[in-house]
Amino acid sequence: MKKAIIYIPNKNPMQSGSAKNDKWILEFKTKNPTKNPLMGWESSSDTYSELKLEFSSKEMAITYAKKMNINFELIEPRKRKTVKKSYADNFLK
Template sequence: MKKAKIYKPNKSAMQSGLGKLDKWVLEFETNDPTKNPLMGWESSNDTYSELRLEFSTKELAINYAKKKKIEFEIIEPKKRKIVKKSYANNFLK
C-alpha cells in the first residue's frame, strides 16, 4: 500500500480565527508528479494523490490506517505561542 501522512492542517491566510481546524487529515504521498507538456500543470497517474480523508480525532485516523494496512507518518501540530497584548501599552512610553 502507499505511504500516507496524518496531520492537522494549518489555518489559511484568509482565516482570522481558529474555527474548523479541529480535523485530522490523512493524505497519500505522490511518488512522481509530472508536468503536463501542453498546459504546464502538475499531473500524476496516481489517483491516491487526489484522496483526502478527514477524521475528528488523531486516534480515528491511526486506527483507519492500521485497519487498511496503510503505512503512515504522523506530523504533530506546533503549539501556538500566544502573547497577551494590551491596547493601553501603546500609550505608556
C-alpha cells in the same frame, strides 16, 4: 504499499479565528509526479493523490491507516504561542 501523511491543516491566514482547525487529515503522497508538456502542470496517474480523508481525532486516523495497511507519517501540530497584551500597551513605549 500506499504511503500517507496524517496532520492538522494550518489555519487560514486571512482569518483570525480557529474554528475549523480540529480535523485530522489523512492525505496520500503522490507517486511519480510528471509534468504536463502542454500546460506545464504537475500531474500523476495515481488517483490516491486526489483523496483527503477527514477524521475527528488523531487516534481514529491512525486506527484507519493501520486497519487499511497504509504506511503513514504523523505530523504533530505545533502549539501556537500567543502574547496577551492590553490595548494601552500600544501607546506606552
